Amino acid sequence: MLRLIRFELIKTFTRWRTYIGFLAFGMIVPLVVAGLKLGGKYSFERHLLSVLQNDFVIGGNVLNGWFFGLFFMGALWVHIPIVLTIVAGDKIAGEGNAGTFRFLLTHAVSRTRIITAKFIVTLIYTALIVLFIGGLTLGLSLWAFGSGDLLIIRKGILVIPEARLPEHFLMAYALATLAMFVVSSLSFLFSALTDNSIGPIIATMAVIIVSIIIISLPFELFQAIRPYLFVNYFDVWQKVFDDPIPWGVIRSQVIILAGFILAFFLAAVIYFSRKDILS
Amino acid sequence: MSDIVLRTIELTKRYKNRLAVDHLNLEVRRGDVFGFLGPNGAGKSTTIRMILHLIFPSEGDVEMFGVSLRKARHSALAKVGAVVEKPAFYNHLSALRNLEVLGGLQGPVSRRRIMAQLEQVGLADRADDPVKTYSHGMNQRLGLALILLNEPELVILDEPTTGLDPQGMKEVRELIQGLARERGVTIFLSSHLLYEVELIATRMAIIHQGRLRVEGSVRDLLTKGQSSVLLKTDRPEEALQFLKAIPSCRSVTIQGDGIHVELGPEGIPELTRQLVDAGFKVNGLIPQRTLETYFLNLIEGHQ
Numbered sequence: 174m175l176r177l178i179r180f181e182l183i184k185t186f187t188r189w190r191t192y193i194g195f196l197a198f199g200m201i202v203p204l205v206v207a208g209l210k211l212g213g214k215y216s217f218e219r220h221l222l223s224v225l226q227n228d229f230v231i232g233g234n235v236l237n238g239w240f241f242g243l244f245f246m247g248a249l250w251v252h253i254p255i256v257l258t259i260v261a262g263d264k265i266a267g268e269g270n271a272g273t274f275r276f277l278l279t280h281a282v283s284r285t286r287i288i289t290a291k292f293i294v295t296l297i298y299t300a301l302i303v304l305f306i307g308g309l310t311l312g313l314s315l316w317a318f319g320s321g322d323l324l325i326i327r328k329g330i331l332v333i334p335e336a337r338l339p340e341h342f343l344m345a346y347a348l349a350t351l352a353m354f355v356v357s358s359l360s361f362l363f364s365a366l367t368d369n370s371i372g373p374i375i376a377t378m379a380v381i382i383v384s385i386i387i388i389s390l391p392f393e394l395f396q397a398i399r400p401y402l403f404v405n406y407f408d409v410w411q412k413v414f415d416d417p418i419p420w421g422v423i424r425s426q427v428i429i430l431a432g433f434i435l436a437f438f439l440a441a442v443i444y445f446s447r448k449d450i451l452s
Numbered sequence: 453m454s455d456i457v458l459r460t461i462e463l464t465k466r467y468k469n470r471l472a473v474d475h476l477n478l479e480v481r482r483g484d485v486f487g488f489l490g491p492n493g494a495g496k497s498t499t500i501r502m503i504l505h506l507i508f509p510s511e512g513d514v515e516m517f518g519v520s521l522r523k524a525r526h527s528a529l530a531k532v533g534a535v536v537e538k539p540a541f542y543n544h545l546s547a548l549r550n551l552e553v554l555g556g557l558q559g560p561v562s563r564r565r566i567m568a569q570l571e572q573v574g575l576a577d578r579a580d581d582p583v584k585t586y587s588h589g590m591n592q593r594l595g596l597a598l599i600l601l602n603e604p605e606l607v608i609l610d611e612p613t614t615g616l617d618p619q620g621m622k623e624v625r626e627l628i629q630g631l632a633r634e635r636g637v638t639i640f641l642s643s644h645l646l647y648e649v650e651l652i653a654t655r656m657a658i659i660h661q662g663r664l665r666v667e668g669s670v671r672d673l674l675t676k677g678q679s680s681v682l683l684k685t686d687r688p689e690e691a692l693q694f695l696k697a698i699p700s701c702r703s704v705t706i707q708g709d710g711i712h713v714e715l716g717p718e719g720i721p722e723l724t725r726q727l728v729d730a731g732f733k734v735n736g737l738i739p740q741r742t743l744e745t746y747f748l749n750l751i752e753g754h755q
Contacts, residue, residue, distance in 0.1 A: 450506040
């Protein structure tokens with residue numbers, strides 16, 4: 174299995190397509206940080222003060238790197254799936270489209286092992302892109318705006334001391350990575366269903382957009398199906414910034430997200446193991 | 453050890469209401485260069501894909517080296533190398549990397565062995581170039597290098613010379629013949645190019661509309677049924693009238709400076725004797741029967 178994973182890593186990380194996400198975020202994030210540094214920060218400041226100045230005395234560097242690191246995470250989580258699907262959606266469909274399955278699957282290696290290796294590499298890519306974006310946003314924000322305690326305005330006001338922030342952010346990135354694993358798994362499943370790399374990208378994004386619309390609308394019917402939609406649990410990472418941290422809720426949401434990942438992966442394995450390779 | 457390397461047993465593939473392959477029974481023996489012939493759409497590629505487990509049979513089974521593909525796919529495919537249709541590689545990777553990644557699936561393959569295979573197919577000097585820079589002929593040769601890496605006992609090739617220029621076709625044919633002759637590899641070769649099978653194969657089967665029409669040695673099939681010869685004689689006009697009177701000559705026509713004669717199975721020696729007895733000088737008796745005429749007759753007979 175390790176050899177198969179190594180081969181998949183070679184195939185994946187020698188392709189230009191793999192780096193599109195890194196390049197896109199590598200350009201966008203510095204631009205946004207530069208924009209904030211060159212004046213955008215003041216509109217945040219005005220907005221924040223208008224909310225808080227009647228009740229609180231604000232002192233110190235509130236709009237610091239940690240604050241913007243958190244802001245970026247909240248703003249980018251809907252964009253990350255787009256770059257994930259570019260790679261995850263191509264993982265199986267790309268081989269079918271290129272015709273390389275005609276060599277790959279005629280060896281004495283089971284389809285399940287091949288698919289599993291591909292899935293593991295898809296998860297590795299997902300983790301790398303989430304950690305890259307997290308590291309880049311937080312690193313650049315800290316460099317540009319300095320450090321300090323983190324002010325969180327969500328269900329009230331919470332201040333997390335600077336010393337505890339690294340562990341909070343590490344937990345948040347781990348949970349965000351898990352949420353993005355679900356996106357990659359879904360895209361991977363769609364990739365098993367087709368020989369066209371574009372289809373899985375469109376299908377995954379369509380599922381995410383429709384699901385977000387459903388969970389956003391306050392209709393009774395939509396609220397009833399909300400627990401069955403994986404996007405409902407995408408904000409699990411935000412819960413590590415609550416006080417106290419709701420570990421029970423986080424644990425159950427982690428289990429649900431892991432369940433989605435497993436379900437999508439197993440569906441991909443079962444379908445692909447019986448699929449006729451016609452390309 | 454069984455002499456049968458590959459056997460299809462009532463192999464069938466049904467797509468909704470269409471039968472792509474219909475209860476096909478084939479046997480490929482050790483050492484055969486087995487030509488699998490049929491017109492486009494006859495079911496050749498579907499059969500090959502079923503043999504290689506790329507598509508799943510609706511009915512029937514495949515045995516390789518006596519092992520059922522349904523029951524033990526891995527051990528059945530372990531001694532097989534195959535190129536199905538056009539060889540497809542990871543275009544962004546070099547030939548060396550492709551062989552490492554695709555050839556190493558069953559076990560590690562050393563760089564030295566990869567280079568030796570590339571040397572054999574004449575691609576050693578392009579080993580580090582991305583495959584996207586390769587011509588179709590080079591891809592075909594790379595495909596052969598790949599399947600040889602695992603030292604297969606059975607090589608399955610699906611239309612291996614399609615799209616190649618005459619020189620490329622010749623090179624690939626020579627490689628295939630070399631495999632059979634020098635390494636003792638059994639070859640299963642599908643083609644719609646009749647002369648190719650005639651040149652390479654020792655045994656063959658013809659498939660049409662998903663059904664096996666005939667199977668046997670190329671030599672037997674070529675001499676089976678009526679024969680066809682071009683007769684060169686000193687007095688063609690008189691010979692024409694003479695031959696028309698002989699019952700075993702089913703068709704007699706002037707063709708260029710000779711006479712084209714269709715005969716029964718044992719007709720040629722008898723014809724020669726009768727001509728000589730009648731005082732004709734036989735300057736030439738050229739067999740006209742080719743696999744192409746046999747194939748066309750067979751296909752037309754089933755339509």
